[in-house]
Amino acid sequence: MPETEFEPADQAAAFDPVATARRILRTAKSGSLATVAADHGAPFASLVVVACDTDGTPLLLLSDLAVHTRNIQAEPRASLLLCAQDIADPMQDARVSINGALAACADERIRRRFLARHPEAEGYSGFKDFSFYRLEVRDAHLVAGFGRIHTVAASGLLLDLAGAEALMAAEPGIVEHMNDDHADALALYATKLLGAPDGNWRITGCDPEGIDLVGEAGVRRMVFDEPANDAQAVRLRLVALAKRARERGIQRKTL
Template identity: 30%
Template sequence: MNIPAHAPLHLLHTTAVGTLATHARQPEGFPYPSVLPFAPDSQHRPTILVSRLAEHTHNLHADPRAGFLVVDAPEGDVLSGQRVTLLGTFEPVDSTPEVVQRYLRYHPDAERYLVLGDFTFWAMRLERLRYIGGFGAMGWLGGAELDPLPPLGFDEENALIEEFSRFSGSSGGRGFQLLGIDRYGADLKLAGMRSRFAFDDAKLNTETLHAALKDCIQRHAN
């Protein structure tokens, strides 16, 4: 195993779309891949919003085991890009205000689907993952190895986003939005494009998180 520190974690925050592979009901047992948007939750797990009528939703109800592929291939060069294959089970997630608010920061257009009342959230419980970051940088990790640290609480993350979003606005930034914050980095939208600002190391307390976010704002808000 030769995986750069936290590379799979950062990749899950960089990409907005993944490939979900469920077990087909008919013909039974065959892989059934489909492409759909996702957002990482506070534990970096893919959270998806799917229609109750979708084939992959029926498949998950019958067998929650699934694979989820995330790829970052600049200029279409897949073999030189990063990709991570996640293996685990998907579980329904209640549409609490916390879940809805976080998902809509990443995918604001999804609000129209929530209004329909037919769409539900599912989150992946990771068992194992395989990361490939180019030649010589690949290997397997257990699900619990992705992040052993306790996640930021919803209220703490929201307070940081509110505080530093105001700071970015006062700096005259254009097209800058904070989507999410965790102990390893911040997810941004810059001129409509998703971006990840990786911290130099894990931030274990409020003081170090503030310092890292100030650096992030100074680099991107102007």
């Protein structure tokens, strides 16, 4: 359970800090990375683009020439600030600071998931001075408006992938199949279930909790009604959600 630092009783029942922190993490495309300056020890903040590993661990693609990379080579501890999308008043909407240590990672899954979220980075991702990094999470600090301030443990922020090995192995095929053969269903998920505008929506990742969708309007997260740990379970969830989306579209037309 997350530690509640200040949460009025009348708000606590309806507000889920873990779900809110996970949603921000899964839908952020960029954030502010705070590192410790190697030359003078003061905080150093920089803009980075962000993706997620299957369990939600933040992923970064950094150049060895960047100041923040030189900083983490000397001191890997860092904090990543992510904010909710489409913010009219930044101080009134949710944001989460994810604290931990950055570690370089050459896993092909990391590369695939990052470039699915940021295909524009493929052209330079193979340069010798660029490397992928995982932010090994210690905890997260969520501020979601007045009176909603929580510390979320890593065990709450990240998914437990025990038993989901089959899904992780099948994920590339699921993503390719949905994007190639079911673009209509992806558009239904985004517009009818998630309230997103029409556009060219594509799936970038799949995990036991849900799928990530990316379009011109940003990133959307669709959470399954129940966890899915293999390809067949994901298929059943997606078919049911497509049916629900079509029914919702018909209902709105008849109003």
